[in-house]
Amino acid sequence: MPRGRPLPLREAIRQLPRRYRFILTKPGLEPFFPEAGLGEWKIVWFQLLVYAVVAAGLTFVRTLFAPPASGSGTGLDSPAIAHALDLGTSLGLVVLIPLLFFFAMGLLYWLARASGGHGSFVQQAYTTLLFLVPCGIITSVLGLIPFAGSFLAFFLGLLLFIYCVVLQCFATVVVHQMPGDKATRATIITALSLIPASLLCLGLWTLVFVII
Secondary structure (H helix, E strand, O other), X not given: OOOOOOOOHHHHHHHHHHHHHHHHHOOOOHHHOOOOOOOOHHHHHHHHHHHHHHHHHHHHHHHHOOOOOOOOOOHHHOHHHHXXXXXXXXXXXXXXXXXXXXXXXXXXXXXXXXXXXXXXXXHHHHHHHHHHHHHHHHHHHHOOOOOOHHHHHHHHHHHHHHHHHHHHXXXXXXXXXXXXXXXXHHHHHHHHHHHHHHHHHHHHHHHHHHHO
16 A cells, blocks of 8 residues: 655644544554655644643643642652642643653664664654544543543543554554564553653652752
């Protein structure tokens, strides 16, 4: 199946909702073939920054309606730590999302190349954002639902994370033109590495907000 060619930025942005819907509702290799080749840094950065800003904004709005930390605890129970954690997991997403995204993409790219893949980094990033952006924004929106929002965001976020891993396997096969077993292994290693990386980044970012 022929691969597409990059579009002008305005046209690429206009077509994003349709491409999101197509990728999410038709899991498999076929939807990624026409997408491979469309990636450019302009559309990659546009999607990533929009996702980071929207997710940070929605999460910050949720913290405004959360009950404030009370008491005069010390250490990890202190209100200052709780406030810093709120800021780190809301406004801090503007930095954390791009940071973790490029960490994951760099690791996946290295693993794919080490396994015989030969796709480009920008095409890998572009195809990943086609499902990561809508899934991430959906999870952030669910977090705004009163009372059950946090539970729904966590539960559905976990399901969407697993679904994104599956889609990433398909995207890796197409972009790097490699066997499915090698693409799956590289994707799973990358996904598992995101857990400690996320905790480390969140801890360091929270420390930054404590200091300032």
